Amino acid sequence: xxRSTAPLVxxxxxxxxxxxxxxxxxxxxxxxxxxxxxxxxxxxxCVSWSLNKEGxxxxxxxxxxxxxxWSAFSAWNEVGCSYMRFFETRVTSCGCRxxxxxxxxANVNLVAWCEDYWSSDYPREAVALxxxxxxxATGEILDADIALNGATFTFGVVTDPAACxxxxxxxxxxxxxxxxxLGFDESQTDGSTMWPYTAA
Numbered sequence: 001x002x003r004s005t006a007p008l009v010x011x012x013x014x015x016x017x018x019x020x021x022x023x024x025x026x027x028x029x030x031x032x033x034x035x036x037x038x039x040x041x042x043x044x045x046c047v048s049w050s051l052n053k054e055g056x057x058x059x060x061x062x063x064x065x066x067x068x069x070w071s072a073f074s075a076w077n078e079v080g081c082s083y084m085r086f087f088e089t090r091v092t093s094c095g096c097r098x099x100x101x102x103x104x105x106a107n108v109n110l111v112a113w114c115e116d117y118w119s120s121d122y123p124r125e126a127v128a129l130x131x132x133x134x135x136x137a138t139g140e141i142l143d144a145d146i147a148l149n150g151a152t153f154t155f156g157v158v159t160d161p162a163a164c165x166x167x168x169x170x171x172x173x174x175x176x177x178x179x180x181x182l183g184f185d186e187s188q189t190d191g192s193t194m195w196p197y198t199a200a
Contacts, residue, residue, distance in 0.1 A: 026194075028132075028185035029139070038139030040132060040183030045083045047144075047181065049073060050092040052112035056148070056155045056170065065170060066091075068157050069111055072174030075193075076182065084182060099145035101133035109181060110145040111174070118151035127153055127173055130180035144181040148173065 029039040055065035073086040089108065096114035101107060122129055126149055133143040148155065148170075158169035179194050187194035 026185050026187060028180075028183055032136050032139075034137070036137075038134075038137075040134055040139050040141055042084070042141050042183065045085060047084065047086050048089045048109055049086055049178075049181070050089050050094070050108045050110055052095050052110065053091045053093055054095065054113065054115075056113045057115045057150055058155045058167075059157065059170070064157050068170035069174050072171045073178050075175045076178050086178065086181075096147050099131055099147055101143040107143040109143065111148075111177075112146070113148045113150040113155070115150040118149050122147075122149075124149075124152055127168055128177050130177050132180065132183070139183075141181075141183055146174070146177045146181065148177075 027039045027041070029037055031037050051066060051069050053062070055062045059065045070088065073088070076082070077085050092108060092110065094108060094110050094112065096112045096117060099110050099112065118124065128146060128148045131143075131145045131147065132141055134141050153168045154166060155170050155173075156164075156167040157171070158164045158167055161169075175193055176195075184194055186196040189195060
């Protein structure tokens with residue numbers, strides 16, 4: 001029986017927390033069209049991700065981008081008492097325009113910068129968006145893609161938040177977005193990983 005799926009776009013901008021551990025989260029839930037409350041979740045404990053091979057136009061070395069993204073996902077792997085784990089599958093040629101859920105085909109949880117294209121349907125102030133496709137009956141996450149707004153923001157690897165000079169930190173932003181990939185909602189705890197605002 002085919003699954004009924006729907007996309008959920010999560011507006012996400014992250015506050016600068018440095019390289020700390022991910023914390024202060026809550027599960028994202030909605031009431032579906034059948035009147036049932038569902039929470040977004042994965043059926044297994046391993047969630048894969050793939051980084052677009054182009055990285056960010058603002059960072060010369062792909063290895064620096066890869067390291068920052070990898071560190072962001074690793075922050076969630078270090079959360080105590082958690083059974084969820086992220087793992088990288090491969091670097092991919094799929095770009096920002098290839099995000100989305102492909103019914104009946106292989107899917108990849110994509111991380112990609114949108115350098116020359118940020119749809120007018122997306123909020124311009126969004127540093128990044130996580131596109132979560134889920135089963136409408138159960139809330140099972142089927143695909144989650146992260147699009148980073150390189151058309152509006154300058155990204156980099158920030159080591160000193162006081163001297164970021166308008167540069168948006170990749171690791172900080174990606175730690176927040178990885179939380180959405182897990183099915184977490186925004187947090188109202190100021191300064192938490194899932195706090196929806198950024199200082200940059």
